[in-house]
């Protein structure tokens with residue numbers, strides 16, 4: 482079978498209004514206004530985890546519901562604790578540049594002599610045309626191509 486894998490960065494937005502109604506639905510006693518930045522990001526993550534496919538659509542940029550101006554503003558907090566997510570809290574009332582996420586494809590090589598490891602950006606290179614920068618030993622590809630998500 483020839484299955485196609487498309488690695489795409491999906492931007493999921495949970496607006497303050499969506500957070501408020503989700504908070505109301507949870508029926509918590511605390512006032513929404515008292516939630517900390519960290520609690521708001523955790524709440525957004527939970528809302529997305531519990532969302533139906535239809536609800537998820539209302540959070541996706543480029544699907545007709547959410548627009549880019551809803552993520553333009555100043556980033557006031559971020560959460561990098563889960564490697565599968567990058568979560569930002571953006572204050573749209575403040576000036577700021579939207580963050581950019583790039584996917585970098587890297588090739589991991591190691592020296593058969595000394596074990597020195599390195600990454601290169603040219604994934605099509607023949608490793609036998611390169612030498613270990615430490616001792617000139619023979620380089621081999623380590624495992625498969627590594628996909629690394631870099632944030633600028």
Ligand SMILES: [Zn+2]
Nearest residue numbers: 592595613618
């Ligand atoms: Zn070496």
